Amino acid sequence: MTSTSRKTIIWLAGFFLLTCLGPKEGLYPPPKNELTKSIHVINLGWHSGIIFSRAEINDSLWPAIRDFPETQFIETGWGDADFYQADENTVWMGAKALLLPTSSVLHVVGFNRPPEDYFRGYQIIKIALSDSGYNRLCTFIQNSYAKNDSGKVIPLGRGLYGESRFYKAKGKYVFANTCNNWIAKAVRATGYPITPVYSCTSGNLFSQLRKFGEEVGTK
Helix, strand or coil: CHHHHHHHHHHHHHHHHHCCCCCCCCCCCCCCCCCCCEEEEEEECCCEEEEHHHCCCCCCCHHHHHHCCCCCCEEEEEEHHHHHHHHCCCCHHHHHHHCCCCCCCEEEEEEEECCCCCCCCHHHHHEEEHHHHHHHHHHHHHEEEEEECCCCEEEEEEECCCCCEEEECCCCEEECHHHHHHHHHHHHHHCCCCHHHHCCCCCHHHHHHHHCEEEEECC
16 A cells, blocks of 8 residues: 555545534533423425524524514525525526535524414424533524624625525625535534534435434425
8 A cells, every 4th residue: 555545545544433422421422401492494495404493592692583573483594695695596506506616595484373384395404402402503593694893794685585685794605505504514513413514415414414413304
């Protein structure tokens, strides 16, 4: 075996160990006898989102959510700025989003029907989080907003459906950092043993989520 081959094997082994992430102690599994809070992760096809109960969100950790004071549920996702906001998507827009690092946005939706009803026909997985994990998730979402010089989030206009808005987000969208990777990072922040690098597609993301979540979507 050549020196180059040995270095390649060592690099691949190190990459594998670093990317196959285990649980975070004290967060997953949620401690016994501790009240838990639930989120729903929804598979919208190419795109995925996280659904929260509005009443359980701590506004001090996610202050931007105050734009939605009257809704019972919040769904949020992250994605390519042009593709996500376009009235009609084109092949070029999709290719650009995947192949070139592009600007990103957050899409936030408020609604009042149960998630399984509002998103009827879509795959939905329900996940129970520790209180600490839930708070870490809210902080992760708030930290995903881009801010102006005054520290305020930057609204970009009406969203795609229902009572929704787009906001300028942090991070660049590209094939190795998709909306599904972002969801995996968010879930990883709660302590769950999910590997974001293996979550470029919704299929890869949901194959991991099924291991510790309950499928509740109606078809």
